[in-house]
Amino acid sequence: GSQIASLYPCSNASRQVLNLSGFWDFRFDPGDAGLDAGWGAGFAPQRPIAVPASWNEQFEEALDYLGPAWYQTRFILPWGWSGKRVRLRFGSVNYLAAVWLNGAHLGEHEGGHLPFEFDAAPYLRAGENLLVVRVEGELAPDRVPPGRIPPDPRDDFPHRNHPDTSFDFFPFCGIHRPVVLYATPRDAITDLTVRTELEGTTGLVRVRLDRTPGDGATARLSLKGHGAEVAEEVSLSGETAEIELTLPDVAPWSPEAPNLYELAAELSRGGEVFDRYSLPVGVRTVTVEGDALLINGEPVKLRGFGRHEDFPVAGRGLVPPAVVKDYALMRWVGANSFRTSHYPYSEEAMDLADRLGFLVIDETPAVGLFFAEEGLGRRLQLCRQYVRELVARDKNRPAVILWSLANEPHSKRPGAKEFFRELYGLTKSLDPTRPVTLASMHEEADEAFEFCDLICLNRYFGWYTEPGMLEEGFARLSEDLDAAHARYHKPVIVTEFGADALPGCHSHPPEMFTEEYQAEMISGYVRVLEEKPYVAGQHVWNLCDFKTAQEARRVGGMNLKGVFTRDRRPKLAAHRLRQFWNARHDED
Ligand code: GCB
Numbered sequence: 001g002s003q004i005a006s007l008y009p010c011s012n013a014s015r016q017v018l019n020l021s022g023f024w025d026f027r028f029d030p031g032d033a034g035l036d037a038g039w040g041a042g043f044a045p046q047r048p049i050a051v052p053a054s055w056n057e058q059f060e061e062a063l064d065y066l067g068p069a070w071y072q073t074r075f076i077l078p079w080g081w082s083g084k085r086v087r088l089r090f091g092s093v094n095y096l097a098a099v100w101l102n103g104a105h106l107g108e109h110e111g112g113h114l115p116f117e118f119d120a121a122p123y124l125r126a127g128e129n130l131l132v133v134r135v136e137g138e139l140a141p142d143r144v145p146p147g148r149i150p151p152d153p154r155d156d157f158p159h160r161n162h163p164d165t166s167f168d169f170f171p172f173c174g175i176h177r178p179v180v181l182y183a184t185p186r187d188a189i190t191d192l193t194v195r196t197e198l199e200g201t202t203g204l205v206r207v208r209l210d211r212t213p214g215d216g217a218t219a220r221l222s223l224k225g226h227g228a229e230v231a232e233e234v235s236l237s238g239e240t241a242e243i244e245l246t247l248p249d250v251a252p253w254s255p256e257a258p259n260l261y262e263l264a265a266e267l268s269r270g271g272e273v274f275d276r277y278s279l280p281v282g283v284r285t286v287t288v289e290g291d292a293l294l295i296n297g298e299p300v301k302l303r304g305f306g307r308h309e310d311f312p313v314a315g316r317g318l319v320p321p322a323v324v325k326d327y328a329l330m331r332w333v334g335a336n337s338f339r340t341s342h343y344p345y346s347e348e349a350m351d352l353a354d355r356l357g358f359l360v361i362d363e364t365p366a367v368g369l370f371f372a373e374e375g376l377g378r379r380l381q382l383c384r385q386y387v388r389e390l391v392a393r394d395k396n397r398p399a400v401i402l403w404s405l406a407n408e409p410h411s412k413r414p415g416a417k418e419f420f421r422e423l424y425g426l427t428k429s430l431d432p433t434r435p436v437t438l439a440s441m442h443e444e445a446d447e448a449f450e451f452c453d454l455i456c457l458n459r460y461f462g463w464y465t466e467p468g469m470l471e472e473g474f475a476r477l478s479e480d481l482d483a484a485h486a487r488y489h490k491p492v493i494v495t496e497f498g499a500d501a502l503p504g505c506h507s508h509p510p511e512m513f514t515e516e517y518q519a520e521m522i523s524g525y526v527r528v529l530e531e532k533p534y535v536a537g538q539h540v541w542n543l544c545d546f547k548t549a550q551e552a553r554r555v556g557g558m559n560l561k562g563v564f565t566r567d568r569r570p571k572l573a574a575h576r577l578r579q580f581w582n583a584r585h586d587e588d
Contacts, residue, residue, distance in 0.1 A: 009182035054172035054315025067136035091177025137173030142375030166368030203250030253282025258357030282398025302537030304337035334581030342367035353399035424451035458496035493537035
C-alpha cells in the first residue's frame, strides 16, 4: 500500500531526484475494462497527456468525465541507483490512484491534494522501467469530499450540479502534481519535525530526527543564517533523536520579515557523512489569547483571500508561473494571508508562502461533509487520514499558522459533534503547536465550534440573503458577528465574503453581478470588519474566478467572485481592496 510522505525529495551529495513530469501515454476507460485486461502491466498507447495537469480541459470530450483513466510512462533508471533506497512519490492524484511498476501492483491511494509514496526498490530494473497509474475521480457519498449525496426528501426544490458535487468548484481529475522517483542511502533520514519557541531575543529550535532502523550513528544538526551558525551532535542508537538548538539574537520569521534559517541534518559513522537533508526553518510562535491571534506574541490581523488551484487548460494541475503570479497579485492588493480553500495546495506553492511571509490557514480536503449515518465511519476514516497526511507534509512550515479541519460541514446535525471531537483531538496530538479551526456557514449553534481555537465564518449577507440590499446586508453582518463572538468568546475570522461580478458588466446604482456591486459589497464588509476588535482576519472570496460544476447560479461554468478573472485581470474590486489594505498597512 501507499505510505505517508513527509520530507520533500531533494538532490544533494547523498540523494537524487528523478522528476517524471512530461508527456505520458493516456487512455480513458469508460467501460472499466482495463483492470481485467491487465493494463497495469502496460497498455497500447492511445494519446499523449501532460503530467502534471487535470485531464478535463486537455481534451474537449472529457470535461465531465471523472474516470477511470490510465496513464503510463517509461523511464531509465539513473546510473548509480542500484542498492539505494528508492521511493516513488506522487504530489497529488485526484481522486483514487492505483499504481503498477513493471507490472507489479505497488498499491493504491485515496484522496487528492496530498502526497503519498511507495517503496519502489524491489521492482526496479536496470535500464527501462514502466510505470502505470489508474486514476478514478467518481463522486460518491462515502468519499471525501462527498458527491452524489442522496437528495433530502424535505427539500421541495432540490438543486443539483453537474457533475453532482457537494461543493461548487469543478471536480478536476488526474495526476495534479509532480511524480518523482528519489533515491536515498538505505540508511537514511526519514523525517524531521521542527518546533520553535521564542524567549526574549533567543530562539529555541527543537528538532526530532527519524531514520530507518540501522547501526549506531551520529546525528548532527546545524542552523545557519542571519550571521549565525549553531550546531549540536548526538549519538544515535535507536531510530529517533531529539535535539535542541539555541539561537541568541534570533531573527524571527514574520510576515514583515520572513527570515529563514537553513537547518542541515547529517548522519555519519566513523566521521563519514552518509546522509543529509536540509530544510528552511522560520522561528516563530502562534497563539490565541482572548480575542486575538498572536504571531511572536504580537496581535496580527489577516488580510487576504480564499483561493483555488485553478487555471485554464491545466485545471487543478501545478502551474509554477500561476503560483508566482497569484502571490504577486496578493502582494499588489496588500494581502498578508490566504486559506488553502478547500484542500491543501501544492508543496511548491507552500514553499513560496514560507519565503514570502504569507500567513496560511491550511485546510484539509474535507469540504461539503454531511453527517447521515450511511458512510459516516468511512468519511471519518478518510478525514483522519487527511489530517495525518497534511500535518506530516506541512508541520515544519512557518507560514502555516492554523489548521482548518473542514469547510462548511453540515454540522448542525448531532453526529457532527463526535466527528469533530475526534478530528480535533487527532490534530492536537499530532501538532500541539498550532491552533485548529474550521470554516462554517452556520449562524449559530455549530456543534463543531466547541472544538475550535478560533471561529471562522463564511458570510454572504447582501448576496445569497438580502440580495441587492447592501446596507441591510452590512447591518446583518455586524449583528451576526457580535452574536457569534458573544456566544463563543473566541477570535473570529471571516473566511469568506464576496459577490459574483461579470467582468465588464457595470451599473450605477450598483446591481448584482456588476463590478460596482462587488466593489461596494467588499468595501462595506471591510469597513465593518475593521471596526470589530475581535475580528482577527478578513478573507475575500475569491482571489480569482474559478471553474465550477454547472448549475443555475454559476454563469459560464464559473464562480465569478474573484476580484481577478480566471486569467488574472483585475476587476474594480481589486483596485478598491488595494486602496483599503495598503492604506491600513501604512497606519500599522
Ligand atoms: C461558500 C463555499 C465556497 C463557494 C462560495 C460561493 O460558502 O465555501 O466554496 O464557492 O460559498 O460563492 O457560493
